[in-house]
Amino acid sequence: MDNAVLILEKTSFDNSDLDTVLGDATTFRLQLKNDIYHSYLTRPPPDVNEVKATLVCPATAKHLEKYTQQEMFLVTETEQDYRDITLPFLLESQFSLQWVYNILEGRAEQNHVVFDDPDPENGFVLLPDLKWDQKEATQLYLVAICRRRNIKSLRDLTGNHLPLLENVFFQTQAEVLSHFGVPASQLRCYLHYQPSYYHLHVHITHLAADVPGSGVERAHLLTDVIHDLRRDGDVCRTRPLSFPLRSNDELLARFRDAGRL
Known part of the structure; x- marks a missing residue:
């Protein structure tokens, strides 16, 4: 069974x-x-x-x-930690991304798609997150899944990705206003680190929605990421990043084994 x-x-x-x-x-x-x-x-x-x-x-x-449900611990990852601990772990053990590719290739969830930009470099698919029942605009929760397959997470972003991030940011605002009547001033657009799956995607939620994962220990506002990359194109790769891990997470064990916790 x-x-x-x-x-x-x-x-x-x-x-x-x-x-x-x-x-x-x-x-x-x-x-x-x-x-x-x-x-x-x-x-x-x-x-x-x-x-x-x-x-x-x-x-x-x-x-x-x-x-x-598990006890949580906060880890601060340096650039070297990512290279030596996190990245090898991700390459060994990440979830299958086939369900993501099914959406991007038009084989699944197409009746839920709000907007589709087919550009292979800067395009994305915008659709409701499963956590939103699509009844109340104040509980709005959408996800923009980027078409590029070589960006795992926030850590991979550089100044070269600014056209992609800016396209997601501005186009998403326009589509949310058009479809749901929610202005940009009431939206929270952010990336998770660590994300739940390692294909670049952006979360879009209403400010009134109390959604899991929107706290400061995991969420990074897209506007902040864009502004930081404009100043320093390598900042996402080089700066320390903190994130929570569950008590029985294998990645937490590896940080402990390396003496980093």
Whole structure:
């Protein structure tokens, strides 16, 4: 029997559902009352109480590790650490990227694509992240997957990649405004380091959305990356970068073995 990962998430509801949520079909059970403050456990009707299920099957040992709750540790990686520890580990053990190539080559998820720039050097595909149910614009979460296959992560970026990054930044803003009515001033565009998969992609979320991975220990604003590369084209390769690792992550063990933690 194959291993599997099943992720269950409550979906959001919009203002048009409030009459139903607060209607006679909803039950309320008082949990706490203190002066003017009241807390209730509610059971709305099923049509406004959906649960989104995301299935990964068959799940590898890496998938099981990724979705298991663990203690976290912050690692600071130098340029030499990347060459000696991180990069060899990535080359040995990264996830398959076939699902990414399926999107880029038009073999999967094409009905979800918001925008497609086919340019082989500076193009990208923009589509919703699985974490967004596409109901509320304030919970917007999109991913721009770059077409170039030789850029694994933030670490590989140089000044030569500025046309790509600027195209993603400005074109994404225009498409999000056109499709979802969200202005650039309400968007958070960033790259993860370490990313969850090693093919360059950019996360685009609404500022009101509380999404995992948007904290300072992992997210790098695309505007900051662009500005830094304009000043120093090698800064992403040479500067120390900090990121969190799970307690049973093999990369954490390698940093420990090297005396770096």
